[in-house]
Amino acid sequence: MANLTGKVVIVTGASSGFGAESAKLFAQEGCKVVLCARRLDRLEELAKEIRSAGGEALPVEMDVTQLEQVNAMVEKTIAAYGRIDILFNNAGFGRLDWLEDLDPIKDIQAQINVDLLGVIWTARAVLPQMYKQHSGHIINMCSVAGFAAPPLYSIYSAAKFGVRGFSEALRREAIHFGVKVSVIYPGGASTEFQSHMGENEAKKHFKTPDWLKLTAQDVAHSVIAVAKRPRRSLVTPRWQVLSSFFNSHFNAISDKVQAKAFASYHQPRD
Numbered sequence: 696m697a698n699l700t701g702k703v704v705i706v707t708g709a710s711s712g713f714g715a716e717s718a719k720l721f722a723q724e725g726c727k728v729v730l731c732a733r734r735l736d737r738l739e740e741l742a743k744e745i746r747s748a749g750g751e752a753l754p755v756e757m758d759v760t761q762l763e764q765v766n767a768m769v770e771k772t773i774a775a776y777g778r779i780d781i782l783f784n785n786a787g788f789g790r791l792d793w794l795e796d797l798d799p800i801k802d803i804q805a806q807i808n809v810d811l812l813g814v815i816w817t818a819r820a821v822l823p824q825m826y827k828q829h830s831g832h833i834i835n836m837c838s839v840a841g842f843a844a845p846p847l848y849s850i851y852s853a854a855k856f857g858v859r860g861f862s863e864a865l866r867r868e869a870i871h872f873g874v875k876v877s878v879i880y881p882g883g884a885s886t887e888f889q890s891h892m893g894e895n896e897a898k899k900h901f902k903t904p905d906w907l908k909l910t911a912q913d914v915a916h917s918v919i920a921v922a923k924r925p926r927r928s929l930v931t932p933r934w935q936v937l938s939s940f941f942n943s944h945f946n947a948i949s950d951k952v953q954a955k956a957f958a959s960y961h962q963p964r965d
């Protein structure tokens with residue numbers, strides 16, 4: 696297990712959920728944490744909490760869909776700490792609905808921009824520094840929806856399947872230059888994610904029951920485990936590996952079961 700003390704860690708999506716909890720744990724491990732998101736007030740609160748516990752944090756207001764803000768955040772990090780050891784590439788949201796009911800710009804383009812393009816831009820922005828150091832670790836946040844795509848998840852899964860493919864190629868590009876790429880695939884968790892999902896009726900019937908949901912802390916502990924021991928993929932909870940296995944080996948059955956289960960809630964518009 697690698698010691699994380701003194702590592703410089705960028706966390707995107709640090710204003711809530713997995714990002715905020717992971718940032719706290721990274722700080723407890725002795726890392727210098729760069730906290731990124733759009734809600735600066737939340738980041739400043741979190742930075743205060745981390746500093747009062749003896750840690751080090753730098754809040755940076757940043758929208759992952761704005762390339763110049765992403766590049767400026769990387770410059771600020773290097774100016775403050777001189778290096779970048781870990782990027783936890785986590786910012787994202789999901790809007791889950793029938794494709795015809797998703798707004799082309801606010802729902803479809805926005806999800807691709809944040810969940811896929813934002814991940815790609817942020818990884819690309821840290822790479823030159825990591826290559827210069829000949830060391831670094833990019834941890835991309837995916838989802839179980841990145842290997843099995845249920846109805847309502849068309850765009851979210853398109854983005855997360857994209858994150859999976861992007862990560863695989865980047866891992867193979869970067870490893871010989873000292874940069875590792877890991878991917879985390881969580882199942883349903885209780886965070887503010889739910890407040891952005893929308894109000895689709897079918898989703899209410901097919902949501903992860905509360906007793907099966909992860910907490911942000913559960914996922915944050917997985918993030919720290921991956922930071923200490925990089926790996927191609929970490930699926931959490933472990934039993935979700937079965938979803939991937941079943942989806943890829945029994946795809947026709949998955950199609951039939953899910954199509955039938957969701958069809959009764961779906962009244963396509965003309």
Ligand SMILES: NC(=O)c1ccc[n+]([C@@H]2O[C@H](COP(=O)([O-])OP(=O)(O)OC[C@H]3O[C@@H](n4cnc5c(N)ncnc54)[C@H](OP(=O)(O)O)[C@@H]3O)[C@@H](O)[C@H]2O)c1
Pocket residue numbers: 707708709710711712713714731732733734735737757758759760785786787788789809836837838839880881882883884885886887888889
């Ligand atoms: N919760 C789940 O069930 C679940 C399961 C699997 C995977 N995931 C993935 O885990 C990641 C974190 O989700 P979460 O559950 O922690 O949700 P969350 O509590 O809603 O946190 C999402 C974070 O992303 C940030 N964000 C959103 N749009 C952004 C933008 N344009 N620029 C910069 N930051 C942005 C938000 O900050 P601001 O709004 O302040 O910008 C917030 O800090 C996402 O990638 C999500 O897809 C979640």
